[in-house]
Amino acid sequence: MNPTKINLPDHFHKVVDCQWGCPAHTDVPHYIRQIAQGDFTGAYLENRKSNVFPGILGRVCDRPCEPACRRGRLDEEPVAICRLKRVAADNADDIAPLLPPKGEPNGKRIACVGAGTASLTVANDLIPLGYDIVMFEQHDKPGGLMRTNIPSFRLPAEVLDQEIGYIVDRGVDLRLNTPVNSLQSLLDDGFDAIFVGTGAPRGKDINLPGRNESDRIHIGIDWLEQVAFEHTDSIGANVLIIGVGNTAMDCCRTALRLGGKSVKVMARKPRQWFKASAWELEDAEEENVEIIVNHAPKAFVIENGKLVGMRFDELNYDIGDDGQLSAPTIVKEVTIPCDDVILAIGQDNAFPWIEASTGLALNKWDCPEVSETTHQSSLSGVFFGGDSAFGPKNIIWAVEHGHRAAISIHKHCQGQDITDRPERGVNLLSTKMGIHEWSYSNDYDETDRLKMNHVDLTQRFKDIRIEVELGFNAEQTAKEVERCLNCDIQTVFAEKLCIECDACMDVCPTLCLTITHNGDEDDLRGRLRAPAENKDQILYVSDKLPQTGKVMVKDENLCIHCGLCAERCPTGAWDMRKSKVSIPYAVSMES
Amino acid sequence: MSFIKKPKITHPGLPRNAAGLTLRDYEGAMSTLCAGCGHDSISSAIMQAYFELAIEPHRVAKVSGIGCSSKTPTYFLGGAHGFNSVHGRMPSIATGANAANRELQYIGVSGDGDSLSIGLGQFAHAIRRNVNMMYLIENNGVYGLTKGQFSASADRGSKAKKGEANPYSPIDPVLLAISLGCTFVGRGFSGDKEHLVPLIKSAISHSGFALLDIISPCVTFNDHEGSTKSYAHTRAHMRETVHADYTSVHEEIVSHVEPGEFKKIQMHDGSRVGFKRVDENFDPTDRIGAISYIESHRAKGEVVTGLLYLEESTSEMHHVLGSSETAMSELPYEKLNPGAQNLERIQARWR
Numbered sequence: 001m002n003p004t005k006i007n008l009p010d011h012f013h014k015v016v017d018c019q020w021g022c023p024a025h026t027d028v029p030h031y032i033r034q035i036a037q038g039d040f041t042g043a044y045l046e047n048r049k050s051n052v053f054p055g056i057l058g059r060v061c062d063r064p065c066e067p068a069c070r071r072g073r074l075d076e077e078p079v080a081i082c083r084l085k086r087v088a089a090d091n092a093d094d095i096a097p098l099l100p101p102k103g104e105p106n107g108k109r110i111a112c113v114g115a116g117t118a119s120l121t122v123a124n125d126l127i128p129l130g131y132d133i134v135m136f137e138q139h140d141k142p143g144g145l146m147r148t149n150i151p152s153f154r155l156p157a158e159v160l161d162q163e164i165g166y167i168v169d170r171g172v173d174l175r176l177n178t179p180v181n182s183l184q185s186l187l188d189d190g191f192d193a194i195f196v197g198t199g200a201p202r203g204k205d206i207n208l209p210g211r212n213e214s215d216r217i218h219i220g221i222d223w224l225e226q227v228a229f230e231h232t233d234s235i236g237a238n239v240l241i242i243g244v245g246n247t248a249m250d251c252c253r254t255a256l257r258l259g260g261k262s263v264k265v266m267a268r269k270p271r272q273w274f275k276a277s278a279w280e281l282e283d284a285e286e287e288n289v290e291i292i293v294n295h296a297p298k299a300f301v302i303e304n305g306k307l308v309g310m311r312f313d314e315l316n317y318d319i320g321d322d323g324q325l326s327a328p329t330i331v332k333e334v335t336i337p338c339d340d341v342i343l344a345i346g347q348d349n350a351f352p353w354i355e356a357s358t359g360l361a362l363n364k365w366d367c368p369e370v371s372e373t374t375h376q377s378s379l380s381g382v383f384f385g386g387d388s389a390f391g392p393k394n395i396i397w398a399v400e401h402g403h404r405a406a407i408s409i410h411k412h413c414q415g416q417d418i419t420d421r422p423e424r425g426v427n428l429l430s431t432k433m434g435i436h437e438w439s440y441s442n443d444y445d446e447t448d449r450l451k452m453n454h455v456d457l458t459q460r461f462k463d464i465r466i467e468v469e470l471g472f473n474a475e476q477t478a479k480e481v482e483r484c485l486n487c488d489i490q491t492v493f494a495e496k497l498c499i500e501c502d503a504c505m506d507v508c509p510t511l512c513l514t515i516t517h518n519g520d521e522d523d524l525r526g527r528l529r530a531p532a533e534n535k536d537q538i539l540y541v542s543d544k545l546p547q548t549g550k551v552m553v554k555d556e557n558l559c560i561h562c563g564l565c566a567e568r569c570p571t572g573a574w575d576m577r578k579s580k581v582s583i584p585y586a587v588s589m590e591s
Numbered sequence: 592m593s594f595i596k597k598p599k600i601t602h603p604g605l606p607r608n609a610a611g612l613t614l615r616d617y618e619g620a621m622s623t624l625c626a627g628c629g630h631d632s633i634s635s636a637i638m639q640a641y642f643e644l645a646i647e648p649h650r651v652a653k654v655s656g657i658g659c660s661s662k663t664p665t666y667f668l669g670g671a672h673g674f675n676s677v678h679g680r681m682p683s684i685a686t687g688a689n690a691a692n693r694e695l696q697y698i699g700v701s702g703d704g705d706s707l708s709i710g711l712g713q714f715a716h717a718i719r720r721n722v723n724m725m726y727l728i729e730n731n732g733v734y735g736l737t738k739g740q741f742s743a744s745a746d747r748g749s750k751a752k753k754g755e756a757n758p759y760s761p762i763d764p765v766l767l768a769i770s771l772g773c774t775f776v777g778r779g780f781s782g783d784k785e786h787l788v789p790l791i792k793s794a795i796s797h798s799g800f801a802l803l804d805i806i807s808p809c810v811t812f813n814d815h816e817g818s819t820k821s822y823a824h825t826r827a828h829m830r831e832t833v834h835a836d837y838t839s840v841h842e843e844i845v846s847h848v849e850p851g852e853f854k855k856i857q858m859h860d861g862s863r864v865g866f867k868r869v870d871e872n873f874d875p876t877d878r879i880g881a882i883s884y885i886e887s888h889r890a891k892g893e894v895v896t897g898l899l900y901l902e903e904s905t906s907e908m909h910h911v912l913g914s915s916e917t918a919m920s921e922l923p924y925e926k927l928n929p930g931a932q933n934l935e936r937i938q939a940r941w942r
Contacts, residue, residue: 075603436593444598499822500782501627501810506635510602511614531604547826558602567593570627570810 001521003543003551006492009426012579014538015556016487018081021068023400025583026050028065028081029488033440035088036481044092047085050583052121052167052399053146055159058086059469060150062246062277062394070485073534073558074510077449079483080472087477089159095166100587102171103130108413111136111191113180115164116144117395118197118386121402122409124167125586129410133172134191138179139229142168145199145387146395148225149247151254152465183354183382193381193409196368197402200387202350206242206343210300214307217300220251220344227254227464236339237261240310242297245275248344252289255342257464264336265291266310269325270317283468287457296328301335309337347392367391374418375405381412406586422584428577431489432566438576440489442563444509445482486561490579493552495542497573500550504565504574505529510558513565518544518551528555596621609645617642619669623662629781629807629822630660630729634667636784637698637727640791641668652688652695656681656710659736660702660729660807679710682717682726686908689722692920693909696795697724703744704734707762711743714764718771718800723907725794725801728764729781731809732820739812750817763889768802769882769900775801776881776900780829781808782822783896790898793835799907806894819892830888832873833897875901 004011014020018028026047034043047054051061061082069078108131112119115137123133141147143160168174180186186194203219211217216236220243226232239260241252244267252263265284267274270293274281285291295312302308312335315328349367354360361369361378368377370384377384385401387393408418431439453470460466472480505513511530518524524539525532532539537557544551566574582588597618605613617638622631641651648670655661657678664673672695676684685699699717706714706728717726732745741749741757744764749757768776775797779787787805794801806825808814814821819828873884881900888895915922929937 073603074600443595444600446599499627499810499814500826501629501808501822502632502635502782502784503627506631507597507622509598509600509615511605512602530602531606533604547823560598560600562595562598564593564595564597568626568631570625570814 001518001524001539001541004538004540006428006540007426009424009581011538011540012426012428012488012490013424013581015490015559016579016581017068017070018065018079019488019581021064022050023064023397024050024052024403025581026065027488027580029484029486030580031088032079032081032084032481032484033486035084035477036441040088040091041093041095041098043088044095045098047088048095048166049585050399050403051396052124052402053117053163053395054085055089055163056146056155057395057399058082058084058089059159060146060155061085061396064396070487070558070560071483074560079485080449080452080480083450083452083472084477084480087472090471096169099166099170100128103128105132106130106413108132108192109134109190110409110413111186111189111194113186113194113196114138114144114198114386114388115142115168115174115176116197116199116386117146117398118388118402118405119144119195120164120167121399122195122197122385122406123172125403125406126409127167127170127172128587129590131409131413135168135172135174136178136180137174137176140176142174142176144197145201145221148228149221149250151224151227151250151257153253153257153460153468154250156465156467179353181353183358183360187358187379187382191381192413193383195405195409196382196384196388197386197398198351198388200347200349200392202348203343204346204348206297206345208297208299210302210307213302213305214300216307216340218340218342220247220342221347223342224250224254227258232258234259238338239263239340239342240336240338241265241342241344243267243344243346244291245344245346246277246280247347248342249276249280249284251342251344252284253287254464255340256287256289257461260340263289264338265289266295266297266312266336267291267293268296268315270294270319273325283454286454287460294328295334298333300341307339307341309335310341311335347387349388349391351388373404373421374408375401376408376412376418383408403585407584407589410586410589422589424584425582427580427582428490428492429580431576431578436567438489438563440486440576440578441482442486442489442561442576444485444560444562445479447479447483449483450476450480487559488579489561489563489576491540491554491559491561491563491565492575492577493540493542493554494573494575495545495552497571498542498545498547498552499571499573500545500547501570503568503570507564507568509562509564510560512555512557512559514553514555515545515550516553524553525555528553530555530558532557593621608642610647612642612645612647614638614642616670617648617668619664619666622666624659624666625735625809625811627810628659629731629805629809630663631666632781632784633727633729633787633805633807634663636779636781636787636791638667639784639788640795643788644792644795646696646795650694650696651698652692653698653700654681654685654688655700656702656705658702658705658734659731659809660700660727661705663729664698664700679705679708679713681705682710682713682722685724685726686717686720686722689724689908690914690919692918693723693914694918694921697722699724699726701726701728703728703730703732703742703764707743707764711762715767715771718768718773718802721772721774721799721907721911723799723909725791725797725803728802728804729807730764730804730820731807731813732818733809733813735809735812739809744820746819749819750815752812752815754817763885764802764804765895765899766882766885768804769878769885773802773900774799774902777801777803777835777898778894778896779803779805780825780894780896781805782826783829786831786834786897789835793898797901797903806896825894828892828894830870830893830895831897832870832884832895832899833875835898875899878902
């Protein structure tokens with residue numbers, strides 16, 4: 001293999017699995033160390049730089065960082081990254097004075113359609129550059145699906161208000177109760193750019209016998225929205241939820257708080273195929289929600305014009321050797337009595353307000369054609385982000401879309417080529433403080449992942465606004481931060497200094513270092529000291545060593561960044577250096 | 592010296608040997624030697640060898656004297672028995688321990704000071720008695736613990752750290768051991784585990800005294816230009832003669848090697864040591880040839896490594912003494928102690 005080019009940002013970025021796995025590339029180990037030092041405001045700002053909504057995401061993020069966490073590959077639970085994010089938000093000072101104010105007006109006006117995650121991120125990125133942002137929102141409060149679809153026992157309104165306030169209070173022209181009904185009229189208004197962040201607001205319906213014979217059959221996200229705006233405050237005792245994604249989890253737990261006594265979630269497939277996050281399933285089951293697998297809805301049972309139950313086919317699947325489900329066979333038909341049914345089987349995009357005459361190209365699913373890098377549609381100056389761009393994803397993806405779109409909008413308004421994207425960079429700084437002393441906590445901590453404390457089951461149903469998760473206390477925080485392996489403190493090798501004493505290889509607890517003759521990747525992987533079968537994880541290969549011409553090979557997969565290789569190196573060929581990947585934003589293009 | 596202990600966390604895919612142990616089960620305490628010390632690399636090679644042989648640590652006894660080298664038994668096979676003895680007196684302790692319990696395997700770890708200066712007499716007599724043990728000399732040519740004075744193995748003309756040359760001729764433990772009748776003699780290099788590990792495995796399987804002289808650079812006092820025991824000098828002047836390849840009783844003989852290229856010797860326990868001759872002119876079973884070969888290459892400034900002499904036919908200490916097949920430590924008291932009456936009878940024979 002050729003020597004690894006560590007001056008390119010991607011190598012060390014990939015080693016920081018959590019940051020690589022995060023769509024917005026939040027520098028997780030860095031902010032965890034800030035929390036460890038009690039610098040909650042610093043940790044909050046580090047988060048905010050990339051994910052904009054640390055308090056919100058610290059509660060309800062999809063957490064792609066956690067399955068990516070290196071600790072998970074060491075037969076352990078990942079670091080509770082999301083919970084630590086909330087610790088930063090819970091304990092940070094008021095950061096409003098620390099944010100860059102609105103820049104000197106540059107005379108450009110940007111329309112944002114919808115006041116959800118993506119639009120707010122665009123505004124956040126463009127305000128310091130002096131843009132006038134006009135944000136149109138159909139409801140009387142901003143926040144989009146964060147406010148309407150996530151119940152307040154998971155995400156309190158105060159947290160939303162605060163973090164949205166950090167953006168709109170810096171000079172966004174927010175127009176509430178102002179739905180946009182025509183793209184053409186917006187185009188005619190002469191905005192310099194238009195950003196569409198209208199989400200995926202249409203809940204999927206189900207066409208079964210009896211569907212239109214009762215008003216007790218609800219579309220999940222519409223029902224959650226009515227609850228959020230307090231238009232609905234009760235539900236029957238027996239509730240069935242159809243579907244088993246995260247919306248279904250929010251529906252079932254909300255139903256329990258509105259008077260539901262027996263709430264069942266009906267799933268078509270076995271548990272391994274559920275779409276809901278594991279922790280959301282756990283939380284629902286803790287509240288005695290019953291999850292029933294292998295039931296396909298067949299018909300609503302209506303008696304005397306009243307919904308009394310629902311008929312299902314109970315299914316049986318075989319799981320093949322390839323791990324795939326076979327076509328189901330019907331075991332029997334069952335009827336489950338209920339007072340209400342909530343459908344939570346997915347969402348679609350809807351653009352009734354985009355006229356064909358505008359010339360905006362739609363794809364075969366009637367969604368706009370949007371570039372994945374620039375977020376521009378077929379109309380120059382019209383950008384899409386969040387769920388409205390590529391269908392339902394999650395909040396953190398919407399944030400990243402907002403950042404990318406802001407870069408495009410800035411370039412568009414400055415007359416630059418929007419396809420010419422700013423590049424990432426990487427900076428390395430030694431953490432050596434003395435002989436065998438580093439400026440990070442390098443010892444491995446065996447502590448198990450800490451459990452989140454919840455409000456007592458007898459208390460939490462009294463008011464839908466009671467937040468169930470209590471957040472980590474000081475003791476829990478102090479333990480959990482030490483679980484982070486500091487994957488951004490990189491092992492950096494200087495081959496010219498190596499005398500091949502093998503000390504680093506011998507001391508490495510996970511045997512990830514090998515000095516051997518060079519070869520191609522598959523060959524090398526077969527000759528390393530410990531199995532290197534995880535090909536998603538890269539090898540770090542040095543140039544030829546001075547004495548024998550062999551190479552140093554490091555399998556980055558299971559390095560715990562303890563720094564012992566550098567401590568046992570007599571010549572300083574290994575050093576522990578903090579890597580900082582610079583992620584470009586619209587505002588950083590100006591500095 | 593690191594402030595943290597080596598974390599217990601292991602690679603989840605780490606292979607296990609026939610005893611069900613991973614390589615990490617053969618570790619000892621964290622080393623307190625200088626970073627980069629050759630001795631640490633030898634400790635690792637010992638762990639690797641015992642892991643590959645699937646010998647449980649509790650079946651092994653580690654004995655040592657005084658010196659940097661003699662500290663190392665703490666750093667490997669933490670589950671083994673051990674005795675850290677007086678300077679240069681490890682061979683006596685090893686002889687006594689082996690006499691009392693022949694069931695254990697013995698590793699003697701010593702250095703050039705411990706074996707070739709203060710302990711030279713003890714060293715010679717352990718060879719003469721053919722004590723069944725593996726005896727390692729971790730040879731760096733200096734007294735590291737006392738700040739780097741030349742030891743008895745330093746080559747004439749080799750430079751000390753401050754520049755002065757050594758005026759004395761060296762004692763070569765390999766030549767000394769062969770001339771004393773040692774039945775297994777090899778030389779390795781701490782910076783070349785690929786060859787060191789099979790050498791150690793072969794030495795462990797040898798019945799009788801097995802000497803391994805291992806060049807082990809002292810990174811602090813003897814790894815500079817002008818030193819003949821540095822990493823760079825050893826790599827440049829190393830001449831491998833015979834590559835030992837150890838085959839246990841249970842393993843198939845390696846078949847990819849051309850016949851004739853490999854010479855196999857049946858070891859006492861039924862295992863085999865194969866020799867791949869790197870140099871056609873060398874035969875490790877020819878004692879006189881070995882001595883003259885080593886001498887002639889030493890004259891050229893070369894360090895001859897590999898398995899240098901092996902004689903598997905002689906009897907180890909217990910065979911010579913005709914001692915009990917059962918370890919003395921296992922014998923009941925009545926059998927160990929002949930009693931006053933028997934002693935009286937024996938003594939009467941000489942009156």
